[in-house]
Amino acid sequence: xxxxxxxxxxxxxxxxxxxxxxxxxxxxxxxxxxxxxxxxxxxxxxxxxxxxxxxxxxxxxxxxxxxxxxxxxxxxxxxxxxxxxxxxxxxxxxxxxxxxxxxxxxxxxxxxxxxxxxxxxxxxxxxxxxxxxxxxxxxxxxxxxxxxxxxxxxxxxxxxxxxxxxxxxxxxxxxxxxxxxxxxxxxxxxxxxxxxxxxxxxxxxxxxxxxxxxxxxxxxxxxxxxxxxxxxxxxxxxxxxxxxxxxxxxxxxxxxxxxxxxxxxxxxxxxxxxxxxxxxxxxxxxxxxxxxxxxxxxxxxxxxxxxxxxxxxxxxxxxxxxxxxxxxxxxxxxxxxxxxxxxxxxxxxxxxxxxxxxxxxxxxxxxxxxxxxxx
Numbered sequence: 001x002x003x004x005x006x007x008x009x010x011x012x013x014x015x016x017x018x019x020x021x022x023x024x025x026x027x028x029x030x031x032x033x034x035x036x037x038x039x040x041x042x043x044x045x046x047x048x049x050x051x052x053x054x055x056x057x058x059x060x061x062x063x064x065x066x067x068x069x070x071x072x073x074x075x076x077x078x079x080x081x082x083x084x085x086x087x088x089x090x091x092x093x094x095x096x097x098x099x100x101x102x103x104x105x106x107x108x109x110x111x112x113x114x115x116x117x118x119x120x121x122x123x124x125x126x127x128x129x130x131x132x133x134x135x136x137x138x139x140x141x142x143x144x145x146x147x148x149x150x151x152x153x154x155x156x157x158x159x160x161x162x163x164x165x166x167x168x169x170x171x172x173x174x175x176x177x178x179x180x181x182x183x184x185x186x187x188x189x190x191x192x193x194x195x196x197x198x199x200x201x202x203x204x205x206x207x208x209x210x211x212x213x214x215x216x217x218x219x220x221x222x223x224x225x226x227x228x229x230x231x232x233x234x235x236x237x238x239x240x241x242x243x244x245x246x247x248x249x250x251x252x253x254x255x256x257x258x259x260x261x262x263x264x265x266x267x268x269x270x271x272x273x274x275x276x277x278x279x280x281x282x283x284x285x286x287x288x289x290x291x292x293x294x295x296x297x298x299x300x301x302x303x304x305x306x307x308x309x310x311x312x313x314x315x316x317x318x319x320x321x322x323x324x325x326x327x328x329x330x331x332x333x334x335x336x337x338x339x340x341x342x343x344x345x346x347x348x349x350x351x352x353x354x355x356x357x358x359x360x361x362x363x364x365x366x367x368x369x370x371x372x373x374x375x
Contacts, residue, residue, distance in 0.1 A: 031067040033075075036060075037372030041347075045364035046086060048353065052362070055089075058082040061372075072100040088126040095119045109144040129165035134158055150180040167250065171199045186225040193218045198264050200246055210246035213264040215239060229278035233288075237270045244298035252299065268293035282327050289320040304358040313357045321349035341374045 039059040046055040059082070065075030076096050083089040097117035104110050115138045123130050140154035154176045162168040176194035183189070194217045203211040219237030226232055245265050274288035292315075299313040324346050331339035347368045355361040 033063075033065045033067070034375045035063040035372065037062075037343075037370060039368060039370035041366055041368030043364055043366040045362060046083070046089075048351065048364055049359050049362055053086065055083050055085040058084070071102045072098065074098050088124045091121065091123045091127070091130075093119070093121050105144070111140075111142045113140040113142075114138070129162065129168060131164045132160050132162045134160045148182045152178045152180075166202045167200070167204045168247070169200065169202045171201060173197045188223045189220065190222075191218075191220040196264065198246075203246060204250065210244065210249050213246050214242035215264050216242070219270075226275075231276050233272070233274040233276065235270075235272040239267055239270070241265065241267045241297065245296075248296070248298050262294070265299075266294040266296050268295050284325045284327070286323045286325075287321075289318065292317040292319075299357075301356040302358060309356065311356055313355065313360075315353055315355040315357075315360060317351065317353045319349060319351045321347060323347040339375070343370075343372045343374075345370045345372075 037060070039061070040057070041059075042054070042056045044054045045052050046057075047053060059079060061077070061079040063075060063077040065073050067073050074097070076094070078092065078094040080092045081090065095117055097115060100112075100114040102112055115136070117136045117138075119132075119134045119136065121130065121132050121134075136156065136158040138154070138156045140152060142150060142152040144150040154174075156172070156174040158170075158172045160168075160170040160172070162170075174194060174196045176192065178190055178192035180188060180190040196215045196217075198213040198215075200211045217237055217239045219235065222234040224232045241264060248265055269292070271291045272288060274286060277285045279285060294313075294315040294317070296313040296315075300308045301311040301313045303309050326344045328342045328344070329340075330342065345368075347366075347370075349366045349368075350363070351366070352363045353360060
């Protein structure tokens with residue numbers, strides 16, 4: 001990376017630090033919160049492909065936040081991913097944010113949220129195409145005109161600056177809406193819709209003429225109280241990518257296809273069913289299963305010999321998971337809250353993926369343990 005790029009990157013860091021912590025310095029802080037934790041997990045297929053390479057991953061995290069005037073917060077959060085077997089996958093993620101959340105109404109049932117954040121991700125040189133700095137602006141309005149009815153609208157804008165792979169720079173815009181109905185049977189139904197637009201301002205038009213993507217998502221969430229301290233959750237969403245992905249068209253022509261998520265890459269169905277059971281006052285058990293269908297327009301399916309089959313890649317993924325958590329409150333403040341809360345969790349998940357592309361027709365087992373402390 002040249003010195004000019006380094007200068008601009010650290011200039012952004014300095015500006016964000018100033019905006020988040022200099023602005024509140026003239027006010028009295030109402031509360032300081034901190035959270036730190038460590039998650040350790042082991043999997044027999046870290047890449048979810050035919051290589052079947054296992055790894056033990058350490059993931060420490062921390063968050064610091066200061067509340068001001070009862071309605072806005074400035075803070076920092078960060079995470080480190082350490083792969084003990086695949087050292088080239090080492091990465092660290094950081095975020096600085098300023099969050100405003102005024103509420104009004106007789107019981108504060110109406111809310112407006114505004115969040116400004118800057119995120120940065122840094123990888124080892126093998127995956128430097130994923131390095132980025134991303135400023136994000138998010139706004140949401142939630143209104144509850146009746147005790148049984150609530151509606152929410154939101155918008156999000158983000159700029160992803162991939163300073164080691166600038167043709168991958170993105171400008172993302174999302175809009176979403178949701179309505180929620182609470183029924184007399186203690187059921188909640190929440191249909192939703194979202195639309196996203198992505199523009200690649202530095203796309204190499206010689207590699208791919210497509211410099212924009214669009215995606216539509218519709219879905220609904222349903223929750224139902226069952227027996228004592230138990231709840232059922234159901235969720236469904238359908239995502240539709242308009243045309244072939246501009247990122248996909250360029251990246252598949254290069255030696256390495258690197259990307260941070262699968263947004264704007266696929267169309268397909270997603271569904272989840274879950275059961276949450278409280279065991280006494282301190283234990284929580286959750287069982288869930290997720291199903292996903294991916295249709296990648298423009299991604300050619302390959303057989304075991306690497307020869308195109310004439311089809312586009314199509315994946316089906318089933319992921320059952322079970323977790324057990326214990327919450328331990330230590331000490332009490334004058335307001336009756338715990339001065340320190342610890343959460344211990346164990347989780348097991350299995351992922352089975354059926355794909356018409358041989359490399360991704362695979363399965364994986366993962367076991368994880370975590371401890372998180374809130375202060």
